[in-house]
Amino acid sequence: MKTQEDREEPERTMKTQEDREEPERTARSQRGPRGAREDARSQRGGAERTAKTQEDREEPERTMKTQEDREEPERTMKTQEDREEPERTRGAERTRGREDARTREEELERTAKTQEDREEPERTMKTQEDREEPERTARSQRGGAREDREDPGAGSGLRPHPGPRCVCLGSLLALSDDSKRLVLLRTEPTWSLLSVRFLPRRCTALVFSRSEDFLLVADKSGDVYSVSVKEPEQEPELQLGHLSMLLDVAVSLDDRFIVTCDRDEKIRVSWSCSPYNIQSFCLGHQQFVSALLVSSHCPGTLLSGSGDGTVCVWDVATGRRLQRVELRGLLQPTDEAPEQRLTVSRMSSSPDGRHVAVLCDRLKQIQLLNLEQSEDGAVLAPHCLLPLSHCPLDLTFDPQGRLWVLLNCSERPLQVYRLTQGAYEQLDPQSSEVSRVTSALTPLWDTVNECDRCSSRLEHLYVDTYDNVSEYMKKKQQRLEQQSQKTPKRGQGWIKDQQQSKKAKTDANGS
Numbered sequence: 001m002k003t004q005e006d007r008e009e010p011e012r013t014m015k016t017q018e019d020r021e022e023p024e025r026t027a028r029s030q031r032g033p034r035g036a037r038e039d040a041r042s043q044r045g046g047a048e049r050t051a052k053t054q055e056d057r058e059e060p061e062r063t064m065k066t067q068e069d070r071e072e073p074e075r076t077m078k079t080q081e082d083r084e085e086p087e088r089t090r091g092a093e094r095t096r097g098r099e100d101a102r103t104r105e106e107e108l109e110r111t112a113k114t115q116e117d118r119e120e121p122e123r124t125m126k127t128q129e130d131r132e133e134p135e136r137t138a139r140s141q142r143g144g145a146r147e148d149r150e151d152p153g154a155g156s157g158l159r160p161h162p163g164p165r166c167v168c169l170g171s172l173l174a175l176s177d178d179s180k181r182l183v184l185l186r187t188e189p190t191w192s193l194l195s196v197r198f199l200p201r202r203c204t205a206l207v208f209s210r211s212e213d214f215l216l217v218a219d220k221s222g223d224v225y226s227v228s229v230k231e232p233e234q235e236p237e238l239q240l241g242h243l244s245m246l247l248d249v250a251v252s253l254d255d256r257f258i259v260t261c262d263r264d265e266k267i268r269v270s271w272s273c274s275p276y277n278i279q280s281f282c283l284g285h286q287q288f289v290s291a292l293l294v295s296s297h298c299p300g301t302l303l304s305g306s307g308d309g310t311v312c313v314w315d316v317a318t319g320r321r322l323q324r325v326e327l328r329g330l331l332q333p334t335d336e337a338p339e340q341r342l343t344v345s346r347m348s349s350s351p352d353g354r355h356v357a358v359l360c361d362r363l364k365q366i367q368l369l370n371l372e373q374s375e376d377g378a379v380l381a382p383h384c385l386l387p388l389s390h391c392p393l394d395l396t397f398d399p400q401g402r403l404w405v406l407l408n409c410s411e412r413p414l415q416v417y418r419l420t421q422g423a424y425e426q427l428d429p430q431s432s433e434v435s436r437v438t439s440a441l442t443p444l445w446d447t448v449n450e451c452d453r454c455s456s457r458l459e460h461l462y463v464d465t466y467d468n469v470s471e472y473m474k475k476k477q478q479r480l481e482q483q484s485q486k487t488p489k490r491g492q493g494w495i496k497d498q499q500q501s502k503k504a505k506t507d508a509n510g511s
Helices: 002-031 033-142 432-447 450-454 468-486 492-510
Strands: 166-169 172-176 181-186 192-198 203-208 214-219 223-228 237-241 246-251 257-262 266-271 278-283 289-294 301-306 310-315 321-326 344-349 355-360 365-374 377-387 392-397 403-407 414-420 423-426
Touching: 166 203, 172 203, 172 214, 181 214, 203 246, 214 246, 223 246, 237 257, 246 289, 257 289, 266 289, 266 301, 289 344, 301 344, 301 377, 310 344, 310 377, 321 377, 344 392, 355 392, 377 423, 414 432
Parallel strands: none
Antiparallel strands: 166 172, 172 181, 181 192, 203 214, 214 223, 223 237, 246 257, 257 266, 266 278, 289 301, 301 310, 310 321, 344 355, 355 365, 365 377, 392 403, 403 414, 414 423
16 A cells, blocks of 8 residues: 555645646736746646655665665574574584593593502402412411411512513613513612503513613513603503514614514514514524523624524524524433423523523523624534522523522522633632622512422413324224224125126126
């Protein structure tokens, strides 16, 4: 209706204007032609004024319409934003909720891991106590053991382990136990604790770099971690890994190579700066490789001991085997175990690298070898054999070149040998230095059970092979013999009848 009124408004305006001008036109017509011309001019002026008035009235409407057209996109965008605002709010709330949940999960995991790390030593000690309880009970019944309250080593969790878990280089000392703790100490100028870390797995071997910047830790899962000596707060960093249990690790004299050996008869030589790059493999042992030694007398040469009773000499850069030494031909046969397996458990070299001591598991002898340099490389030659009264547990050379041997004997656990005129002679056990170390070891001797000291530390690593084919063929032959005995024997007459019937059938077919 408003549109209709807007259309009729100019007509009403013009009609009103004509009604007003009618008397003037009548007067002008009475005045003659001149009045008619004035009347025409007045009519044109009235039409122009009417059109101008109409434009003036429509101008605000056009202005408002233009303004509305301009504001329409803004209102549309604002309406769209108003609609999307709740969705954005809900999305932000969901994102914040997921982040808060993830943060809570990570916090719970860290808390659980921290709690596990704290409880791990307690569980280890409890498990060890449970294992030792029957043994303590049996010893108490026999009357040959102390009471548990008087035994300082009950539940301590200490037991021999293949490979050294205590290593010293210069003024640094590293220790590791069954609770997966790694302790770094400095011995000079005074004893001081550097750091205590927890390892992911139980340690099997330790070795310092020649520069004393880091410590390499090998574990039972086959991984090697690098532990910084200068930064105690830094976490252990994974360097390399094997698919089998690692038994020993060594570092070359110039820190260029990391040498590792495992249960699968392999020796791997890797670059220290990039352990994922393998320089060579030293292959040739028939059983697990249990000991590695880098001698300072022959750079670039590696010595390895194995469960097959041999010591091999290798070229580190190429992996070529230079020599193989059979220990069974050098050691004296024993009446206790003539067929005992020879397992190399420890090797140590003198400070000048010219003498090598080889220790075999549960054998009361120590083989001493000379390492010499030849045109074809390093060569091992037998030097002498040291018979012992008890089974040795460990051995090492001190900076003065003396050989220290730890025996399974509570009264005299130490024996020290010195090289004099080409032969090793035992020092007096009552000397001040030996007595001082012996007195320090005696209170700690009962912390390790007798059965653990006497048992083999490497026997479980052997891989036994079974000849299933021979057993199968033997059983098959027995079955055939039994079947032949059950089948009745045919007489000669029956055989002739079968032959005649066969011949008759052949003649009939031919005719």
